[in-house]
Amino acid sequence: MKKLIVGNLKMNTTPSEFKSYAMTIATKAKGTKNSIVICPPYTHLSTAKEIFSGSKVSFGAQNISEEENGSLTGEISARMIKDLGTEYVIIGHSERRQKFKENDKTINKKIKTALANGLKVVLCVGETLQTRANKQACTFVRKQIDDDLKGIYENELESVVIAYEPIWAIGSGKNVTAKDIQKMVEAIRKEVEYLYSPKASKNISVIYGGSVGLSNCKKLLSLEFLNGALVGGASLDVDSFVVIAKENY
Numbered sequence: 302m303k304k305l306i307v308g309n310l311k312m313n314t315t316p317s318e319f320k321s322y323a324m325t326i327a328t329k330a331k332g333t334k335n336s337i338v339i340c341p342p343y344t345h346l347s348t349a350k351e352i353f354s355g356s357k358v359s360f361g362a363q364n365i366s367e368e369e370n371g372s373l374t375g376e377i378s379a380r381m382i383k384d385l386g387t388e389y390v391i392i393g394h395s396e397r398r399q400k401f402k403e404n405d406k407t408i409n410k411k412i413k414t415a416l417a418n419g420l421k422v423v424l425c426v427g428e429t430l431q432t433r434a435n436k437q438a439c440t441f442v443r444k445q446i447d448d449d450l451k452g453i454y455e456n457e458l459e460s461v462v463i464a465y466e467p468i469w470a471i472g473s474g475k476n477v478t479a480k481d482i483q484k485m486v487e488a489i490r491k492e493v494e495y496l497y498s499p500k501a502s503k504n505i506s507v508i509y510g511g512s513v514g515l516s517n518c519k520k521l522l523s524l525e526f527l528n529g530a531l532v533g534g535a536s537l538d539v540d541s542f543v544v545i546a547k548e549n550y
């Protein structure tokens with residue numbers, strides 16, 4: 302099954318370092334049937350456009366302002382990144398929720414702004430270790446989805462991918478069991494069915510992120526209930542990322 306592999310470079314690489322990284326991916330990604338999306342920092346988006354045009358690779362940003370424009374020093378709008386040919390935007394990453402205090406209301410507004418500007422959204426959800434220990438992980442993630450998708454129409458879900466990223470598994474090397482991922486994917490689909498319809502639940506893409514690397518990508522990407530992966534640390538090494546991106550086809 303064709304998978305969606307998203308690389309989140311976070312705040313790493315300079316524009317010049319990214320140029321050679323992107324050129325390598327564009328060349329080596331030829332021949333993969335998977336969809337590959339690279340999300341570099343904003344400063345690299347025009348280079349991404351230049352290098353990925355006409356290749357198999359799409360690109361996205363890691364955030365946007367919830368506002369369309371205005372006196373918001375230092376912010377970047379959806380329209381600005383769309384104008385650079387950006388196709389995707391990651392919204393609600395746990396690092397933004399935790400370190401930049403983004404709440405579900407802000408995230409909901411960002412999703413609406415992204416969709417209104419023709420961007421596809423990778424919506425990140427996921428629980429802390431404490432929430433998991435309290436056996437509240439599925440309830441917590443379902444509530445995030447409920448709040449984050451408020452007012453989003455069913456036909457707009459075509460442009461939304463849900464990325465399940467348990468916070469405790471990000472950058473930790475800790476592995477979630479396939480059974481736990483399956484349980485969460487089912488919970489996510491149940492919530493989408495509750496909010497929308499069985500059709501929407503079946504059609505929405507759900508990907509997994511959290512210490513996806515060379516050692517576990519084969520296993521994770523062969524899970525038929527998962528539509529792909531969101532890769533952080535391992536996407537920084539171009540050779541590893543190419544192996545992950547070409548997995549399972």
Ligand code: 13P
Nearest residue numbers: 309471472511512533534
């Ligand atoms: P790691 O793959 O480094 O755990 O990061 C996952 C992530 O946060 C991707 O958005």
